[in-house]
Amino acid sequence: MNRGYWRRLGLTAAMSTLLAACGGGGNDGSNAPTGTLHVAMTDAPACGFDHVYVTVSQVRVNANAQATDSDAGWTAIVPSTPQRIDLLSLTNGVLADLGPVALPAGQYQQVRLVLAQNTGNTLANSVVPTGGAEQPLATPSATQSGYKIIQPFTVQPNTLADLVLDFNACKSVVARGNGSYALKPVVTATPATVSGQISGYVAAAEAGATVYAEQGGKVVRGTIADTTGKFVLSPLIQSSTQGTYDVVIVQNNVASGIVRSVPVVVNANTAISTPAAPIALPPSPMSIVSGTATPTANALVRALQTLDANRYEIASGNANLDSGAYRLSLPAAAPLISTYSSSLPLSFAAVPAAAGQYTLEADAASGATQSAPVDATMSQTSVDFTF
Known part of the structure; x- marks a missing residue:
């Protein structure tokens, strides 16, 4: 910028x-x-x-x-x-x-x-x-x-x-x-001379949704949609250097939405939706996934969803430093997915096979990682990690 x-x-x-x-x-x-x-x-x-x-x-x-x-x-x-x-x-x-x-x-x-x-x-x-x-x-x-x-x-x-x-x-x-x-x-740094931004709107009913820019299943940038539904993800390193981004939209009681392969250009804004045609996602029941990770591991627990061999982080939380307890709330409905196009509005399609299907990953401070499959169509699931 x-x-x-x-x-x-x-x-x-x-x-x-x-x-x-x-x-x-x-x-x-x-x-x-x-x-x-x-x-x-x-x-x-x-x-x-x-x-x-x-x-x-x-x-x-x-x-x-x-x-x-x-x-x-x-x-x-x-x-x-x-x-x-x-x-x-x-x-x-x-x-x-x-x-x-x-x-x-x-x-x-x-x-x-x-x-x-x-x-x-x-x-x-x-x-x-x-x-x-x-x-x-x-x-x-x-x-x-x-x-x-x-x-x-x-x-x-x-x-x-x-x-x-x-x-x-x-x-x-x-x-x-x-x-x-x-x-x-957890702090990262971005030189603004090689960065741009992604913006868009979610439906007014979904104001307050969490919106992430991700690469390879890892969150690069995140924000909250404001009261008008607008969100801005900035700064993001240009795609010619870093590659494109996947935008993941998560809201309580709403199915997740994913826009793949969004490009970023230096000093420019890439819009994925507009006020006149915001991204609207269907309702979804939520499921609680909880458990413990060895307290000394100082672990971050992430819920990942795999679509077309690509992973997307939907939720995450730190395990309690003393007890190791964690708790995540996940959408049970099928996620909706689209691929970026400069021609808006984008068209989304549900992926029924992925409904409620997650991989829970615990990342210890030491760098060690453990994972386990989770079916969030169940009312509550318990998964423990021992490091």
């Missing part, structure tokens, strides 16, 4: 997450040319929370992917005061500006996201469970050296470079057995 694009988003979004650094280009007083780094943060949907607050104290960058916290070469983007941000306000391209920095021109490899600490009764980082009270969010590693993100990006001389951090709140917040919560950051 160009510089004006980010500025317009920042002006229209109160308390979104744009970790921004806008500074002057030119020269820093030495012979080395400089450019400006502008960092932004956005969010994917959260599961079971009304608010997820984090307080950003600084963002650090380094040209060395292996640099440790004490090594030379770090430059920090430090807001005038730490910015407490509700990650759940960062859907559909909403961003929040945190401050400027100038950097020597060149390629950078590592980003560190540093969060402020909770102090006494002052909650820098916290969660508000749906229908519940605000509770502290433990962030031991992120408050010290910062959460490490490896993503190459280039700062050109006398030029603004945009980098967007996608903080996936849904997969980052983990419950504990005593009712408290801890942060296990």
Whole structure:
């Protein structure tokens, strides 16, 4: 996206997450040319929370992917005061500006996201469970050296470079057995110079649906359809570099919808539906799948659906850090699928053979993975994973 694009988003979004650094280009007083780094943060949907607050104290960058916290070469983007941000306000391209920095021109490899600490009764980082009270969010590693993100990006001389951090709140917040919560950051970075977006509309009755951009059964970006049914998935790396995307639409009591092979072009929007012809999905009964994963595995449990040999993530959740318990709600009806075309509206077809058929996958923090088939046409299914 160009510089004006980010500025317009920042002006229209109160308390979104744009970790921004806008500074002057030119020269820093030495012979080395400089450019400006502008960092932004956005969010994917959260599961079971009304608010997820984090307080950003600084963002650090380094040209060395292996640099440790004490090594030379770090430059920090430090807001005038730490910015407490509700990650759940960062859907559909909403961003929040945190401050400027100038950097020597060149390629950078590592980003560190540093969060402020909770102090006494002052909650820098916290969660508000749906229908519940605000509770502290433990962030031991992120408050010290910062959460490490490896993503190459280039700062050109006398030029603004945009980098967007996608903080996936849904997969980052983990419950504990005593009712408290801890942060296990899941953050990716996207250079905006090679990105575009996908947008569309779902029917008004499905406002609030979760919409994912996926590749190979893994969520790349996520958002929530607003009250008009509109959704925006941004930023997404251009298809000429990254390949096309599958858009997955999930809503409680509604069948899943999938649009395959959606292309993304730099600085452009790819629409898959319009306000006049939104994507409307049929109702579906829901089935609960629950169980446990070995607590020490610190596992993420994902429900995947296979259509035409391709996998799509429909739901996911972190297992409780102490008990290992997890719980997912899945549509039992047949998913509807379409393939992208620039000629709208798209035509969807149900896949009856896939109705309620999922593969449950538990991904441990160590990298180990286990999976098991699940039939969600049953009222409730229990699956345990032992690592």
